[in-house]
Amino acid sequence: MLISLAKRLRVWLDEEMNIFERQVGGRRYRIASQSVWDPTKQRPFARQAVLGPADPPPVADLGLTRTVGTRRVGDVGALLWVAEQLDVIKLIDQACGLTAPRGGPSVGEMVLAVAVQRACAPAAKCHLAAFLESCVPRVSCLPPSTFTGQAFHRLAAQVTDEHLEKAQIEIARSVIRRFEVSTDVLAFDTTNFDTYIATTTAGKLARRGHAKSKRSDLRVVGLATLVSETGHVPLLHRTYPGNGSDQTVLGKCLEALGKLHDALDDGDPRTRPGCRTLVRDGGSWSEQLELDLDVAGYYTLISLPLSHTASQLALEQAARRGAMQQLGGKLDDVRASRSRALVGDAALDRTLVVVESQELLRGQKRGIAVALRKAKVELGKLERRAASGRMQREILETRVKKVLQREHLSDFVMAQVQESRGRVSLTWHVDAARRRLLERTRLGRRVLCTDHHNWSNGRIVHASRGQWNVEEVFRRAKKGGIAPWGPSHQWADNSLRLHTFATVIGLTLVSLVRQALGNRKSAQSTMKSLSDVKATLVRVRTKERGRRPTVMLAPDVTADQRKAIKIFELGSWVPALLSSMPQSESTTPLLPTA
Numbered sequence: 001m002l003i004s005l006a007k008r009l010r011v012w013l014d015e016e017m018n019i020f021e022r023q024v025g026g027r028r029y030r031i032a033s034q035s036v037w038d039p040t041k042q043r044p045f046a047r048q049a050v051l052g053p054a055d056p057p058p059v060a061d062l063g064l065t066r067t068v069g070t071r072r073v074g075d076v077g078a079l080l081w082v083a084e085q086l087d088v089i090k091l092i093d094q095a096c097g098l099t100a101p102r103g104g105p106s107v108g109e110m111v112l113a114v115a116v117q118r119a120c121a122p123a124a125k126c127h128l129a130a131f132l133e134s135c136v137p138r139v140s141c142l143p144p145s146t147f148t149g150q151a152f153h154r155l156a157a158q159v160t161d162e163h164l165e166k167a168q169i170e171i172a173r174s175v176i177r178r179f180e181v182s183t184d185v186l187a188f189d190t191t192n193f194d195t196y197i198a199t200t201t202a203g204k205l206a207r208r209g210h211a212k213s214k215r216s217d218l219r220v221v222g223l224a225t226l227v228s229e230t231g232h233v234p235l236l237h238r239t240y241p242g243n244g245s246d247q248t249v250l251g252k253c254l255e256a257l258g259k260l261h262d263a264l265d266d267g268d269p270r271t272r273p274g275c276r277t278l279v280r281d282g283g284s285w286s287e288q289l290e291l292d293l294d295v296a297g298y299y300t301l302i303s304l305p306l307s308h309t310a311s312q313l314a315l316e317q318a319a320r321r322g323a324m325q326q327l328g329g330k331l332d333d334v335r336a337s338r339s340r341a342l343v344g345d346a347a348l349d350r351t352l353v354v355v356e357s358q359e360l361l362r363g364q365k366r367g368i369a370v371a372l373r374k375a376k377v378e379l380g381k382l383e384r385r386a387a388s389g390r391m392q393r394e395i396l397e398t399r400v401k402k403v404l405q406r407e408h409l410s411d412f413v414m415a416q417v418q419e420s421r422g423r424v425s426l427t428w429h430v431d432a433a434r435r436r437l438l439e440r441t442r443l444g445r446r447v448l449c450t451d452h453h454n455w456s457n458g459r460i461v462h463a464s465r466g467q468w469n470v471e472e473v474f475r476r477a478k479k480g481g482i483a484p485w486g487p488s489h490q491w492a493d494n495s496l497r498l499h500t501f502a503t504v505i506g507l508t509l510v511s512l513v514r515q516a517l518g519n520r521k522s523a524q525s526t527m528k529s530l531s532d533v534k535a536t537l538v539r540v541r542t543k544e545r546g547r548r549p550t551v552m553l554a555p556d557v558t559a560d561q562r563k564a565i566k567i568f569e570l571g572s573w574v575p576a577l578l579s580s581m582p583q584s585e586s587t588t589p590l591l592p593t594a
Contacts, residue, residue: 017084017138019572021054028054034141036106037090039097047141051573053549065538068550073574074533074564075120077137079509080112081568082516086174088112088505095167098158105147107155109140111498113147115506119483120531125149125490136535136552137573153490156498164501171508172235179512185229185301185463187279189470190249191477192220192242193485195496205493209243221496223485224249225504226278227473229466232523233511234473239500250284251292277301277452279467287344294451301450301463310343310352311447318354319441327458333358336457343449353448353460361444364407368443371407372430378403379415379428386417386426393417393424400426411438473507482523483507516567519560533561535574552576 018033030051035044083089089108093100100106105113116139117123117131125148132144139147175181197206197219206219220242225234240249277299285302293300304311318324318337327334337354382399385391391399397417404410412434418425448464455463476482483506490496514526521529535552554576557565565571571578 017080019051030054032138032141036100036109036140037093038099039093040099049138049141051136051138052552065540067536068539069537070534071537071552072120072135072531073137073535073570073577074530074561074568075527076116076135077533077570077573078513078516078530078564078568079116079119079506080137080139082509082512083112083116085178086171086512088171091170091174092167095170096159096163098155101151101154103142103146104151105140105142105155107159109142110147110152110155111502111505113139114152114499114502115483115509118485118503119506119510119527122484122487124487125152128152137570149489152498153492153495156490156492156495159494159498161497164497167501168236171505175233175235175508175512179231179233179515181228181233181235181515182230183228183235184275185277185279185466186235187227187229187466187470188224188250188284189227189281189467189474190222190224190284191474192222193477193488194218194220195486195488195491197491201491203491203493203496205239205241205496206491207242209241211242221488221500222249223474223477223500223504224253225470225473226253227466227470229463229469231511231515232469232472233515234504234508237500237504239497250280250289251286275299277450277463279463281467287346287348290344290348291346299450299452301448301452301460303464303467304343304352304447304449306442306445306447308343308447310341310350310449313341314339314352314354314447315441315445318356318445324354324356325457327461329458331458331461334461336461338457340453348451349453350449350451351453351455351460353450353457354445355448355461355464356445358444360446361439364443365439368407368409371409372413375403375406375409375413379413379426383426383428386424389423391424393419396424396426400428408438408442411435411442473511476507476510476523477503482510482527513568517560517564521560529558529560530564533557533565533570533577535576 020031020033021028022031023029030053032049032051034047034049036047037044089106089112092108092111093106096107098107100109113128113132114125117128121131123131128147128149129144132139132147176183192209192212194211194213194215195206195218197203199219205221208216208219209222211218211220222240222242222244224238224240226236227234236253238249238253276297278293278301280300280302282303282305285304285308290300306312306315314337317339323337324335325337326332327336335356339352339354341350341352342348343350343352379400382391382396382403386396400415400417404413404415412431413428414431415426415428418427446464448460450460452460477485479486483503485500485503488496488499490499510523510527513530514521514523517526519526532555534555536555537550538553539548539550541548552574554574557577565577
C-alpha cells in the first residue's frame with residue numbers, strides 16, 4: 001500500500017525508527033527509516049537503511065543448509081524500544097545543540113549506542129562497531145563502521161557539563177510522562193569507580209580518594225545519583241572528582257536538583273504533584289544541607305550516624321521498657337521507637353525513629369563473631385610479643401587500638417597495656433555483660449531523622465529502604481553487573497564524563513525495560529531472558545548462480561519471552577518471531593508498506 005509524502009513525513013516526525021517494505025527490481029526489501037534532528041537548521045532529516053529481503057524464504061533441503069551465526073534481537077530491541085518511547089536521541093541532540101559530523105553519528109546516537117553496548121555486551125569503544133553489526137535492531141541507519149572510539153572522543157570534546165545536565169533533566173521529564181514513575185521519594189547516594197590512568201596524566205576527575213574497592217593505589221572517578229523510589233530509575237547524576245566528599249557533591253547538585261524539581265512537576269501526570277522527599281545515608285549529613293534542601297522545597301529523610309548526639313539520646317529512649325513497638329504488614333519483623341527533638345546547633349525540629357531489624361541484627365552478630373575470632377588471634381600474638389619484651393608501649397597501644405576498631409569490638413573487649421620495671425604487658429578479656437548490652441541497645445538499630453512529622457513509622461521505614469534502590473543501581477554499574485561502568489579506556493575528563501552519562505542512560509533503560517514487563521524478576525534475570533531471544537542465520541546452498549540467500553530463523557520462546565516480543569514490538573525487526581507466538585497473541589501492528 002502506497003502512502004503519501006505528507007503521511008510519511010508525519011511518521012518520520014512521530015517515531016524514531018520506521019520499518020516498511022519497498023519493491024526494487026522485482027524484489028521486495030525491508031527498509032528502516034529514521035528521523036534525526038538537525039539543531040543547525042532546526043528541522044528533522046531522514047536516513048534509510050536496507051534491513052534485508054522481504055520475500056518468502058526459499059524452500060530448500062535441510063541437508064543443503066548450514067548455520068552461519070546468530071544476531072541479537074531481544075535485549076537490544078527492548079532497550080531501543082524504551083529509548084524510542086523516551087525520544088532519547090532527539091532530547092540529547094537538542095540539549096547539546098551540536099551538528100552531527102558529515103556521515104557520522106550525532107551525540108544522541110553515539111550515547112545510545114554506547115548505553116546499549118554497556119547493558120548487553122560491555123566492551124571497549126573499539127568493539128562498538130562489531131557489537132552493532134551483531135544486532136538486528138538498529139540504533140541508527142548509519143553503517144555500524146561509523147561508530148568508532150575516535151568518533152566518541154571527538155564528540156565528547158564538544159560536550160559540556162551544561163549540555164549533559166540539560167539532557168538529564170529532559171530525559172527525566174520524559175520518563176515521568178511516559179512510564180509514570182513515582183517521584184515523591186527520591187534516594188541519593190554516591191560511589192566511585194576505579195580507573196587505570198597513570199599518575200602523570202593530567203585530569204581533574206580521576207583522583208585518589210576513598211575508593212569503595214579499597215584500592216588506594218588507583219585513581220577513582222565519583223558518581224552521585226538520584227534514583228526514584230519505584231523502578232530503581234536513575235533520574236539525575238553528577239560525575240565528580242574521586243577525592244570529593246558526599247556533602248560537597250550534594251551541595252553542588254542543589255541547583256540541578258531545583259531544575260529537576262520543576263521538570264518533575266511539569267512531567268507529573270497528577271493535577272497536584274506530591275511533595276518531594278530526599279533520602280540519604282549518614283555519610284551526607286550536614287546541618288547546612290538540611291537548611292538548603294528546605295529552601296529547595298524538599299523534605300529530608302536521613303539515617304543519622306549512631307555517634308551523633310541526637311542518635312545517642314534516641315537510642316537511650318528506645319532502650320526503655322516498652323519503647324519499641326512492632327510494625328505491621330510487610331514490616332512485621334521490624335520494631336520502632338519514635339521521638340521528636342531539636343537536632344544540631346541549628347536546633348532543627350526533627351522526628352527521630354529508632355528502627356530495629358532482626359535481619360540487620362543477625363548480620364551484625366555474624367560480623368562481630370568473625371571479627372572477634374580474628375581479634376583474639378591477633379591479641380594473643382601481641383600479648384606473647386609484649387611478654388617477651390620485644391615491643392615498646394606506644395607501638396603496642398597503637399596495634400591494640402587498631403585491632404579493636406572493627407565491628408564495635410572496643411565496646412566489650414577490655415584491653416589494658418601496663419608497664420612495670422621497664423617491661424610492657426598486655427591483658428585483655430571479653431566482657432559478656434557489655435556484649436549483651438550492646439546487642440540489646442545498639443546492634444540491629446538505625447536512627448532515622450526526618451522533618452515529615454505527619455508520616456507514620458511504617459511509611460518512614462519504607463521510604464528509608466528506598467536507599468537500597470541506589471545501592472542496587474550501583475551494584476549494576478560495578479564490575480560483573482548489568483551495565484558496568486568499567487572497563488573504561490578513556491583518560492580525558494570530557495570522555496570520562498560522557499562515558500559515565502552513557503552508562504547511566506544504560507541503567508535507566510534497563511530499569512524501564514523491567515518496569516514495562518511488570519514482572520518481579522531481577523533486572524539481571526530479565527536481561528538474561530531477553531538476551532536468549534536471538535535470530536539464527538541459516539545459509540542455503542543452491543546450484544543457482546549469484547549470492548546464496550541467508551535466512552533468519554526465530555528461536556523457541558517461553559511465555560515471558562512471548563510477552564516481551566509483544567510489548568517491545570520485536571516482530572517489526574524479525575517478522576519470523578511472530579510465527580513462534582499463538583495466533584491470538586501475534587497481533588503486533590505492522591508499519592505501513594511503501
